[in-house]
Amino acid sequence: MEEAFKSPLIRLEKRSGSSxxxxxxxxxxxxxxxFALLLGCIVIALAGxxxxxxxxxxxxxxxxxxxxxxQTIKKAVPLLGCALAIAPCFKMRFWNIGAEGQITxxxxxxxxxxxxxxxxxxxxxxxxxxxxxxxxxxxxxGGLWALIPGFFKAKWNxxxxxxxxxxxxxxxxxxxxxxxxxxxxxxxxxAQFPKLAWLPKVEGVHCGWIIVLVLVFLVHVYMRHTxxxxxxxxxxxxxxxxxYAGMNVGRxxxxxxxxxxxxxxxxxxxxCSGATNTxxxxxxxxxxxxxxxxxxxxxxxxxxxxxxSLMLGILTKGADTLQxxxxxxxxxxxxxxxxxxxxxxxxxxFINYRLILRKKLGKGGAVT
Amino acid sequence: MKKILALILCLALVAALFVGCAExxxxxxxxxxxxxSKADTGNKTxxxxxxxxxxxxxxxxxxGDENDxxxxxxFIRGKDxxxxxxxxxxxxxxxxxxxxxxxxxACEDANRELAAADCKVIFNNSFGFEDxxxxxxxxxPEIQFVACTNQAxxxxxxxxxxxxxxxIYEGRYLAGVVAGMxxxxxxxxxxxxxxxxxxxxxxxFPFAEVKSGYTAYFLxxxxxxxxxxxxxxxxxNWSDATAESNAASALCDAGCKVISQHADNSTPATxxxxxxxxxTSYNNDMxxxxxxxxxxxxRIDWSIYFTEVIEAVVNGKTFDQDWHKGLADGAVVLTELxxxxxxxxxxxxxxxxxxxxxxxxxxxxxxxxxxxNGQELTQAFALDTDGDFAxxxxxxxxxxxxxxxxxxxxxxxxxxxxxxxxxx
Numbered sequence: 001m002e003e004a005f006k007s008p009l010i011r012l013e014k015r016s017g018s019s020x021x022x023x024x025x026x027x028x029x030x031x032x033x034x035f036a037l038l039l040g041c042i043v044i045a046l047a048g049x050x051x052x053x054x055x056x057x058x059x060x061x062x063x064x065x066x067x068x069x070x071q072t073i074k075k076a077v078p079l080l081g082c083a084l085a086i087a088p089c090f091k092m093r094f095w096n097i098g099a100e101g102q103i104t105x106x107x108x109x110x111x112x113x114x115x116x117x118x119x120x121x122x123x124x125x126x127x128x129x130x131x132x133x134x135x136x137x138x139x140x141x142g143g144l145w146a147l148i149p150g151f152f153k154a155k156w157n158x159x160x161x162x163x164x165x166x167x168x169x170x171x172x173x174x175x176x177x178x179x180x181x182x183x184x185x186x187x188x189x190x191a192q193f194p195k196l197a198w199l200p201k202v203e204g205v206h207c208g209w210i211i212v213l214v215l216v217f218l219v220h221v222y223m224r225h226t227x228x229x230x231x232x233x234x235x236x237x238x239x240x241x242x243x244y245a246g247m248n249v250g251r252x253x254x255x256x257x258x259x260x261x262x263x264x265x266x267x268x269x270x271x272c273s274g275a276t277n278t279x280x281x282x283x284x285x286x287x288x289x290x291x292x293x294x295x296x297x298x299x300x301x302x303x304x305x306x307x308x309s310l311m312l313g314i315l316t317k318g319a320d321t322l323q324x325x326x327x328x329x330x331x332x333x334x335x336x337x338x339x340x341x342x343x344x345x346x347x348x349x350f351i352n353y354r355l356i357l358r359k360k361l362g363k364g365g366a367v368t
Numbered sequence: 369m370k371k372i373l374a375l376i377l378c379l380a381l382v383a384a385l386f387v388g389c390a391e392x393x394x395x396x397x398x399x400x401x402x403x404x405s406k407a408d409t410g411n412k413t414x415x416x417x418x419x420x421x422x423x424x425x426x427x428x429x430x431x432g433d434e435n436d437x438x439x440x441x442x443f444i445r446g447k448d449x450x451x452x453x454x455x456x457x458x459x460x461x462x463x464x465x466x467x468x469x470x471x472x473x474a475c476e477d478a479n480r481e482l483a484a485a486d487c488k489v490i491f492n493n494s495f496g497f498e499d500x501x502x503x504x505x506x507x508x509p510e511i512q513f514v515a516c517t518n519q520a521x522x523x524x525x526x527x528x529x530x531x532x533x534x535x536i537y538e539g540r541y542l543a544g545v546v547a548g549m550x551x552x553x554x555x556x557x558x559x560x561x562x563x564x565x566x567x568x569x570x571x572x573f574p575f576a577e578v579k580s581g582y583t584a585y586f587l588x589x590x591x592x593x594x595x596x597x598x599x600x601x602x603x604x605n606w607s608d609a610t611a612e613s614n615a616a617s618a619l620c621d622a623g624c625k626v627i628s629q630h631a632d633n634s635t636p637a638t639x640x641x642x643x644x645x646x647x648t649s650y651n652n653d654m655x656x657x658x659x660x661x662x663x664x665x666x667r668i669d670w671s672i673y674f675t676e677v678i679e680a681v682v683n684g685k686t687f688d689q690d691w692h693k694g695l696a697d698g699a700v701v702l703t704e705l706x707x708x709x710x711x712x713x714x715x716x717x718x719x720x721x722x723x724x725x726x727x728x729x730x731x732x733x734x735x736x737x738x739x740x741n742g743q744e745l746t747q748a749f750a751l752d753t754d755g756d757f758a759x760x761x762x763x764x765x766x767x768x769x770x771x772x773x774x775x776x777x778x779x780x781x782x783x784x785x786x787x788x789x790x791x792x
Contacts, residue, residue, distance in 0.1 A: 067484050071477050180573075180604055188573055188604070189471075192499050275473040278499070282472060323467065324481065330433070330468050 011356040025351045032347030033340065040336040047332045054322055061321020062314040068321070070204040074275060076313030077205075078103070078267050081212040082291035083298070083305045084219045085263035088256050091223060091300055092235040094153070096257065098146060098164030099264045100288025101171040104281070105145040106138035106265025107272040108175055111190065111279040113137045114197045115183065127196045134197065135269045142265015143258040145171060150257030154250030168288070176281040183279075192278050199274035206274030213306075215263065220302040232256055264288070293341055315340065423460040424682050427482030427490035429475060429497060433467040436607065438632040438651040440467075443493050443516075446670025453675045459682050471496030479504040483511050488681050491516060491674070495577075505529050512681060516670075517577070519778035521689045523753070530687070532673050533777035535694030537584035538725055539666030540628075541732045542695075542702055543648040544588025545721050546664045546714055547626045550646055552593040553711035560625060562595040568619025568645070569600045570612050570629040570636045574790070578602075578630045580772055580779035584732050585628055585648075586788055591737070592717065598788045599624060607632035613639045620645050622791075626663075637662055646709070653703035663710055665703035672699040692777035696726045733770035738785045748783060750775040 041051035062072045082099050089096035113134045121130045149163035178190070185191035199206040223229040231252050235242045242249055267287070272279050294312060298304030319333030428447060432440035451461050464485055466478045475497045482490045483504060489512045492501050498515035505513045505526050514530040515521070521531045551565040567589060571578045586598045599622055601615040608631070616627050616636035620643035627640040628648045637654040640647040641661035647654070649665030673691060680687040693699040705715065724730030735745045748770060749759035759782075762775045772781050784790065 065484070067480060071480070074473075074477070186575075189496060189499075277473075277503075280472060282470060285470070285472070320466075320477075321481070324464055324485070327465075 007358055009358050011358075012353045013356055015352060015354050020351060028347050028350050029344065032343040032350075036340040036343035039339050039343070043332060043335050043339070044328065047328055049326050049328055054326060054328065057325050058318030058322050059314070061325065062318040066204065068317065072310070072313045072317040073205050073209055074313075075316050076309045077208045077212055078271055078275075078287045079291050079294050079312055080305055080309035081208070081215060081267035081270065082264055082287050083294035083309060084212070084215050084302060085260050085267065086291060087219060087295050087300045087302065087305070088223060088229075088232055089260045090236075090295055092232040092253070092256060094150075094253060094257065095161045096146065096149075096164050096260055097161060097289070097292060098149065098167045099260075099291060100284045100286070101164070101168035102142040102145050102261040102264035103268040103271065103284040103288055104168070104171045104175055105261075106142035106268025107279050107283045108171065108178075108268075109137040109141035109265065110134040110269040110272055111183075111193075114193050118194055118197060121196055124196075127200075130196055131199065131273065134273060135266060138265040138269035139262040140265070142268060143262035146257045146261025146264070147254060150254045153257075154253045172281050172284075175279060175283070179279070179281055190279050193273065197273055198277055199270065206270070208270035208274045211266070211270060215266075216302045216306060219263075223300075223302070228252070228255075293345065297341075297344055312337075421458050421460055422682050423462060424489075424678060425462045425464060425485065425487045426678055427479075427485070427487035428463060428465045429469050429478045429482070429490065429492045429494075430465065430467050431469060431471065431494035431497075432607070432632070436632055437634055439607070440493065442651045442667050443491075443670055446668075446674055449669070449671030450674035450678065453671060454678055457679065459679065461678060469494075469497075471500075473500060475500035476503050479513070483508045487511065489514065489677055492518075502526070502529065512677070512687075514677065517778060519690075519776055522776060530677075530689050530691065531777050532688075532691040533773065533779070534668040534670075534673070534699040535692060535773050536666065536668055536700055537580050537732055537772055537779065537781070538695040539668075539700040539702060540581050540585040540650075541588035541725070542718060542721060543628065543664055543666045544585040544590075545592055545718060546705070546710060547585070547628065547646065547648050548589030548591065548593035548596060549711040549714045549717060550663060550709075551589065551596055551625060554625065555593070555595070563597075564623065564625065565593055565596045566622075566624045567596060567598040568616065568622065568624030568627045569598055570615045570619070570627065570631055571600050571602045572606045572631045573604060574602055576782035577779045579783070580781035581630045581650075582628070583738075583781060583783075583785055583788065584772075586785075587732060587734075587737055588721075589626075590787070591721075596787075599791055600788060601791045603631060605631070609633040609635045612636050616640055617643065618791075627661075634658075649703070655704065655706050659706070660709065662706055664705050667701060667703060669699055669701050672697060690777050692773045694725075694773075695722065731769035733772055733781060735765060735768055735770060738787070740783055740785055742786065745770060745783065745785075748781075750780050 037055065044051040044054045061068055063069050082103065086096050086099050117133065118130065145167060149158070149160050149167060152158040152163060153160045180188045183190045199208055201207065202210060223232065231242065231247055234245065234247065235249055235252060239249060268283065271283055276283060290312065294305055294308045298308045315337050319337060322328050322333050323330050428443070430440045430443060434441045434444050447463060451463070454461055464482055464487055466482065469475050469478050471494060475492070479490055479492070479501050491514045492498065493516050495517050498518040498520055501513050501515050502520060502524060505528055509528055512528050512530060514532060517533050518531050521529045547567060554560045555562055555565060567586065569582045569585070571582060582598065582600055589596045599619055601619055603611040603615050605611055612629065612631045612633050613635035616639035619627055620640065624645060626646045626648070627636055629636045629650055632651070634652070634654050634657045637647045637649055637658035641658040645661060646663055647658055647661040648663050651667050653665050655662045672693060677687050721730060725732070738745070745765060748764050750762040750764040752759050753761045759780060764771050764774065764780070770781060773779055
């Protein structure tokens, strides 16, 4: 008995690989959402509103009518695209947190094309070639922007986390300069693109959603069913093994980073051509960071990303409506989203570890 | 056992969620159907015919929230005052406000959302919102869209878009008079020499809106302190508390004795106080943050415009597409004078200048009071019609003055006059 008193109230034990069934893992994940929503209730109540009504408003504001659903999808599209972009990097344990900058680089290149070549295109039929050129340029610059840290990592084993992060600030600074300098139209802003350079709308939302859905399949096939995808997985599991198997790790890193940056660049194109119709230094708006959460929550599974990014879209749009309809401060909505993400990411801990309470220990006495 | 409990808990919450939705659907379904049937303008006339209290839904999209204690806070004050004024006229305003909306496609979404929520008028409070507002306005011809401080409505070919700007240059001229009086007092009592009467100005961007403001301020100061000069430092941002503070600090170090600003934060006020300089504020009374420095402030009273517009909409009337009013109508006001530190005689002088501005005997941009490269200004265009951002139409100089905000509400005085030195 004495021993039992000495042992801590709660102990953690690592679950061995097969000890948790997938069903339970998903139950824990669902439970974490429920827990987060309950925590959110407290926050909403503290802000002086009815929690149940608030959640209802959020859901209704996100999917309640066609206009709201369109906005929700518009918010989810860049998150999904960018999560797809960083998945290959994360799979090989290359911590690319520079998607924000790669998006901005893509948008910058697309804008460059509009500004330089836009006047040469005229007539409705010219829209498609112009858009294609913009997309191509965006992918190229986004890819190159990601290739730089990839190259340094491959050559001199630099820290990719810091390197990619710093690259964000550089490209955002470049856009800030263009915006207030050479490309400025009026009061620190770049002029809106001509209609020709706008992504056409399908079902009320710019057709970027179709592009990212196609990407879901492409990325899935690439990661699961190609030699390159296999190489990425091997490097992620053990770089030594990859080297022993004769893989050129540096090269693989570089082309994976280029691919990742290119997809981010494409997202940048979608954002500037589809959503804002212009370029600004805030074009990425945190998507490059939020999408890390999306990729992680979906366990780098391309199809799960669709669901997770939609969920985040619903949350942000819902929070937006909550603010309008119930006069809840914007920060309260942010807190709710933060709680949800925290709990959802945190619950992975409980999937990997088991809690053991002292009482159980005392009774059983078998645990040493 | 625990798992079952967890499951029950989940189900309970999901059920609760749906109950919540069902509840919420009732009031909201009204909204949703209304977006579909927005074509029926019967709503407007219906409220117009009723003698009882009329209710109107009005949207407001803000770039910040009350925490900035400056730009957006000033709109909120306008909104609250307008609500009261309209209440007295039997009109209930139901505001739907979006806070902290960035200048990007989020603004388009915000406009769409407020339109879907059945607002009859939607005010956009920041300059950068107009591009996005204009993407929504054509889809809702029966809703009035207003871009405050902007200027596209006269040329966008739409009936339902509007601009508004108050003649803040008049308020700045008055604030300049207060600053000039103080400098003259310092000269007269021997604290500073004549040539040391320098005003420092923290400007956001080198655009007409800012240039017009500091020039008016400078001319106001020089009207009472003939030896005054001015240095202007731009921060290239509308709202960057640190940069504004640094600019104020640099200006004080360069010998400026009075600091004023055209940016959103109160940090220049506190910096001026810590450097022993005086200060006049914009958007808000900053005496509370810098009691030893802040002489006075000037701000736009948006309630005048809000009241006019909302009343017109409720009564089914049209209103100006390009609105501007000034001191004479109370749309521009001075905040309270800091009586402990202003120069003696300031109040009398202010009353005199104010009366002069109101009856037109004093012109802010009187061409006899300033020179450009040593010459009197005889010609300057007001409007940019071809989109190259250089004015090319409508002669603004006539009857001995440059007529600011005469051809459009947004300021267009963008001339560099002698006596003002731009530091960057």
